Amino acid sequence: MTPSAITGNVCRMTQQRWTAEQIQDQTERVFVVTGANSGLGLATTRALARAGGHVILAVRDEEKGRRAVARITAERPGASLEVRHLDLADLDSVRAFAHGVRADHSRLDVLVNNAGVMAPPRSLSSQGHELQFACNHLGHLALTGLLLDRLALGRDPRVVTVSSTNHRQGRLFLDDLAGERSYAPMKFYNQSKFANAVFGLELHRRLTAAGSPVRSLLAHPGYTATNLQTSAPIGMVKLLFGRVLAPLAQAPEQGALPQLYAATERGVEGGQFIGPDGVAELRGHPTRVKPSPAAADTETGHRLWDVSEQLTGIRFDFAHAHQAHRPDSSS
Secondary structure (H helix, E strand, O other): OOOOOOOHHHHHHHHHOOOHHHOOOOOOOEEEEEOOOOHHHHHHHHHHHHOOOEEEEEEOOHHHHHHHHHHHHHHOOOOOEEEEEOOOOOHHHHHHHHHHHHHHOOOOOEEEEOOOOOOOOOOEOOOOOEHHHHHHHHHHHHHHHHHHHHHHOOOOOEEEEEOOHHHHHOOOOOOOOOOOOOOOHHHHHHHHHHHHHHHHHHHHHHHHHHOOOOEEEEEOOOOEOOOHHHHOOOHHHHHHHHHHOHHHOEOHHHHOHHHHHHHHOOOOOOOOEEEEOOHHHOOOOEEEEOOOHHHHOHHHHHHHHHHHHHHHOOOOOOOOOOOOOOOOOOO
């Protein structure tokens, strides 16, 4: 895996070795961060709160979410945070979350599709979908579709979908998405991360065609120490990522930088993929990286989109996502 050539604004990004301290004032901007109570989500939420943003912590365990809020407010009294329940593997929960957010917020500025599950034993979601595909991809796609019109009214609005270097090993098993015939934990994790990349790029193409102000970006954290490697995996996968390779992993605060850059930095463009600038994109500071050619394939994007809309029952309304730029937009 070789990082892409770095030019223009991206070159300046690397020279400056961008950090969270460079996040510009985010006061009055409203963020939704999925999986915000730990790991990359918590690091992202903490940095956005420090910059003055209002962050909706979308979490499966509300008590853990409240503990995360307590930690952040202890560091930054007066931080603007709210906790809401969201189980991305349950489409009914996704709809309930979106309904509540829409009722209380007339606009959103950034959606960070961060949460995920990695390499569990085969299990199914409430709607009968393979858990990793349901949580990592379908839930985020549905959430994006349900909140898209609120994002279209935002200031410099963006959708940041968090993928992985593993997307390069992934492909779609469209004839066996639930893993009924052949399931391997990491194979289906790679599929879900591939789907994240395909979705983010296809969303960019469709937003652009619709003339929407919303930008779709991708990010990945490199190799970062989070609960992802230890909470769900079993056997050799857990041993490898949870213990053998753990000393090589960077801290969540470092791993979150690409998604923070994609969510906040001026000048980023829709369709860009932001990852670490180190060897094999495993660690480092934000830079622009290339998706795999398979993830960028438009036919694959169309196929995944159609299947995902069928499985979720969510149809994106790009007509209502086409809104004039607000006068205070900072694009």
